Amino acid sequence: MIIDFRYHIASLAAVFLALGLGILVGGIFLKSDIVVSRQKELTDRLEVQIEQLRKKNETVENELSSLKLNYKAQGDFEKQVLPLLVKGRLQGYNLAIIETNNYSFSNNIIEAVQLSGAEVSSVTTLIGDPNEPANKELLKGQKGWENLNENQLAVRLAGAIVEGLLGAGDPEQVNSLVKAGLLKVSGEYGKPLNGVIIAGGSQEHEIDKNSSVDLSMIDLLLARQIPVYGVEETTTAFSYMKEYQKKRISTVDDIDTVSGQTALVMAIAGQAGHYGIKPTAQKLVPALSLE
Numbered sequence: 001m002i003i004d005f006r007y008h009i010a011s012l013a014a015v016f017l018a019l020g021l022g023i024l025v026g027g028i029f030l031k032s033d034i035v036v037s038r039q040k041e042l043t044d045r046l047e048v049q050i051e052q053l054r055k056k057n058e059t060v061e062n063e064l065s066s067l068k069l070n071y072k073a074q075g076d077f078e079k080q081v082l083p084l085l086v087k088g089r090l091q092g093y094n095l096a097i098i099e100t101n102n103y104s105f106s107n108n109i110i111e112a113v114q115l116s117g118a119e120v121s122s123v124t125t126l127i128g129d130p131n132e133p134a135n136k137e138l139l140k141g142q143k144g145w146e147n148l149n150e151n152q153l154a155v156r157l158a159g160a161i162v163e164g165l166l167g168a169g170d171p172e173q174v175n176s177l178v179k180a181g182l183l184k185v186s187g188e189y190g191k192p193l194n195g196v197i198i199a200g201g202s203q204e205h206e207i208d209k210n211s212s213v214d215l216s217m218i219d220l221l222l223a224r225q226i227p228v229y230g231v232e233e234t235t236t237a238f239s240y241m242k243e244y245q246k247k248r249i250s251t252v253d254d255i256d257t258v259s260g261q262t263a264l265v266m267a268i269a270g271q272a273g274h275y276g277i278k279p280t281a282q283k284l285v286p287a288l289s290l291e
Contacts, residue, residue, distance in 0.1 A: 065256070082258050085288060086265040091117035093194040093268065096165050096187075099125040100214050101201050101232065109197055110233065110288060112261035113268070118194075122165065122187030128159055129205075138180045142173070158216035164189050165196065166224065172227050190246040195268055196221050199255070200240040214240060218247045225265075228268055231255040234277060241280040258286050274285030 018249060095104050095118050110120050128135050139153045140146050148156060160177060163169030166192025177183040184203035200214050214230075221228050230244035233256040241251050250267040253276030254260035263275035263285045 031163060031220060033142070040043055070123065070273070072074055072249055079258065082112065082262060085262050086116040089116045089265055089269045090194075093118035094121050094191055095195050095197060096193055097123045097197045097198045097199060098161065098165075098217065098237075099123070099287060101203075105198060107263065108256055108261060112265055113197075115211070116265045116269075118268075120187065121193070122185065122189055123189040124161055124165070125184040126157075126161075127184055127262070129242060130154060141158055141180065142176060154213050155216045158213045158220060161213075162217055162224075164218040165193065166190070166226075191224055195227040197229045197264070198233060198244075200230050201236030202238045202240070203236065207237060212243070215243060215247065215274060218249060222247070222249075227268070229264060231264060233261070234260075239280065241274070241276075241278060245274055245280060250274065251280070252276055253281055260286070 025207060038039065040097075086285045093113075093116075095113055097109055097120060101104055106123050106125075111122075113120060130136065130139060130153065136150065139149070139157060142156075145156055147169045157177070160169070160173045161183070163184075164171065164174035172187075174185065174189070176182065178185055198214055198217065202289060218228050218230075227245070228249045230247075230249055232238065232253055234239060234254045235256070236253075238254065241253050244251050250272045251274045252264045252267065253274075257262060260276060266286040266288070267273060267275065273286060274280060274282045274286055277284065
């Protein structure tokens with residue numbers, strides 16, 4: 001019998017093809033098993049990690065809840081203690097507040113000094129930044145101020161405020177600044193003052209060392225032998241404390257806290273210093289006593 005060589009080759013090819021298909025199919029099933037095994041392993045790991053994160057999150061939430069309760073309790077306690085710490089320490093004092101910070105927190109100051117027996121005769125708020133173009137034009141619109149430069153305008157504005165507080169100078173000047181929307185004034189000007197509290201700091205820009213209204217007012221008040229106290233909040237983005245301290249006045253950098261309010265009253269009562277929680281502070285509060 002004659003063997004067809006082509007038939008023999010085809011048979012061998014079929015055998016090899018069958019072997020190849022078998023290997024391929026077997027490999028696919030083998031790889032599939034490995035993939036499934038690895039996926040299960042990863043899933044198990046993820047489940048363990050998720051459970052760990054859940055437990056950690058639960059722990060953090062419990063701690064946060066506890067901290068909130070403690071914070072509230074501490075705040076309630078401080079509010080109850082504040083009157084005991086400051087009561088009668090400023091009896092008969094008459095004070096004025098000037099806000100130059102573009103945001104008001106004078107209520108904290110007023111409450112603290114009133115608890116100490118002092119009277120706040122006036123609150124003056126500087127509205128906006130006097131160096132902004134629009135405000136600068138309004139300042140130049142004041143009688144006799146039209147030819148002043150930026151620094152001169154700041155000094156003139158500071159002088160108008162200080163003279164108004166003391167009942168000196170032209171009373172219409174302050175009224176004109178109020179009408180122009182540059183100042184807001186409440187209370188009564190012209191009363192004898194035992195001190196002026198300047199609430200500064202800024203959320204927008206650093207103090208302008210050359211033309212700051214704050215620093216000009218401090219100079220003018222000190223020249224008239226009126227004590228000045230510089231304060232700001234703990235969250236102030238740009239602190240003025242360092243510049244205030246160069247003027248040798250007492251400062252409080254956390255006036256939004258009970259400790260800061262206590263420190264302010266103590267400073268006005270005679271315990272001069274730099275108080276608060278920022279790097280420029282010497283200590284948190286002065287030495288305290290209930291006597």
